[in-house]
Amino acid sequence: MARTQKNKATSYHLGQLKAKLAKLRRELLTPKGGGGATGEGFDVAKTGIARVGFIGFPSVGKSTLMSKLTGTFSEVAAYEFTTLTTVPGVIQYRGAQIQILDLPGIIEGAKDGKGRGKQVIAVARTCSLIFIVLDVLKSLQHKRIIEKELEGFGIRLNKEPPNIVFRRKDKGGINMTSTVPLTHLDLDTVKAILSEYRISSADVQIRCDATEDDLIDVIEGNRVYIPCVYVLNKIDSISIQELDILYKIPHCVPISANHEWNFDELLEKAWQYLSLLRIYTKPKGQVPDYSAPVVLKSSAGTVKDFCDAIHRSLIKDALVWGSSVKHNPQKVGLDHCLHDEDVVQIVKK
Template identity: 75%
Template sequence: MSTAEKIKEIEAEMARTQKNKATSFHLGILKAKLAKLKRELLTPKSSGGGGEGVGFDVAKTGVARVGFVGFPSVGKSTLMSKLTGTHSEVGAYEFTTLTTVPGVVTYKGAKIQLLDLPGIIEGAKDGKGRGRQVIAVARTCSLIFLVLDVLKPLTDKHLIERELEGFGIRLNKEPPHITFKKKDKGGINMTSTVPLTHLDLDQVKAILSEYKIHNADVGLKCDATVDDLIDVIEGNRVYIPAIYVLNKIDQISIQELDLIYKVPHAVPISAHHGWNFDGLLDMMWDYLDLVRIYTKPKKLMPDFNEPVVLRRGHTSVEAFCNNIHKAILREFSHALVWGSSVKFNPQKVGKDHILQDEDVVQIVKRL
């Protein structure tokens, strides 16, 4: 039996198994088996043939990467062309884009790479079409635009989410607060800091046994599910923010548009008419969580045209210096900072100081 057939067999068994407390143990085992088989399917051993991913992988540029994911003919290429001026084949038929088309948009002084990915089809996670290569590129993105046809958003949304989930991409989720460490002996030791309603020690042992792990420390700092535990054991999941870009709003009524604004993580647009691009770019900036830091040479005004753009959580003065040039820290004495991260302007700070958006920094060298 092939791996794909084994997957279908387990999925069929899970579908016909009633979900209740009595069956949760059995379902947990099935989920672990399924995760292992999907890993085998999605990361096959190299056949040495090569060339299968040609045109998909693109060198990273800019401070962040945004991938356009969606079914064929939902307007990804039109949106890409309008935002970046990059030519991406546009047509009223499926699979117009056959490779990854890169472009760059400059927003708030930051250069952000946009990738127009070929349309995926249902079954992409199982290797249908060229979905495996498309989703592999999506895994490298800082943010995903799920481009949907506003006339059938929920159907397409669920299908695409299922494809991405099957490839280890978790959208708009935080990694589960679980620590997992294999050891040589001592059996399975489980600790938790919160009440557990989905897992117990026997379930954890059974799931780990599927992975041939019989000695490990598992620490649960959240009310984790079986899926959360499997994600941590697999260790290859990526957690990526996503915006649902609901295209073709020129084809719906004002009343329908009001409902769309209530959909979480969604922004309505018309790629053809260029409607609400400002709203889309503002939301993109918020979800990328970028911070602009302005440089100030000694005795000169700050340079507000070319900010140093950093990811939030990596905005120390040291990270700021390294972003400009690693040699700066060798002569670093201190920094003078103006802005919301300091109590008075300017304030003398060290390299561990955490900068905030739109701070101004002057680096002072050692004498």
């Protein structure tokens, strides 16, 4: 691919090569069948409303950060690979219980199985948010290496799923439609990619300026889209001028885990990226209970989801106070979408 010139005449060939690479990567990552013992478990039981995983090279301060944030002991030492398995902890923030996972340090080639890398990245796939912990004294090339390892395992950081509808058919050939001008894809490239997957008939609707990689992600169907925050540790060792430069990196929070500097901004950013909602309850004739909110994910923030979170049999209309309604209180149905810090009172029919 590196030797092939990119132009219209070679787009079919390049599309096929990209699809071939994606298929080979999938085969590498899919564990082969077979009996025998499974070995020591690596993942831990999920608790709380969300899960945050720490990923980074050895000795960047992941265990120190974990111990200071959660109070959970995670062994800290001056040598590499101190943490050898997943260490879970829990933090209470704004009424939400958030699980924190301190994962062993990964190295280049982790996606190919080096240094238990496959197990580490497999746990990362189950997280709601990833903290990539970096040492500010070391090269930012480390950031690109970790991104490449996660990308190779089907994790897309800070990206939205491509707006492509792909539907296989029994006959009728390849039918491609687009609602926006396409600068990366054309019918020949789409046909080349689909032919590599032995798909001869399909409807492909493209509603964004997608690339070949976006189309392959949709066909593969096993990609996960996870928000990510870059945690730049050990800022106590650099100057104020260098710190100003670090703030220009997108999605980044500079901290010092050892001195507990800038933890407030880190937790605020985590809350923002997790997109959680706090919904307060109000018993009839009483003031709202602001001490114990019901925490929901914004993707599941309707009145029905709120009722399910309290008790599955509790499906009723509700009175809502807050920014999601036009007047306070307002009677709403089960499909009404709630906003952060709304107050809800369940109404019996």
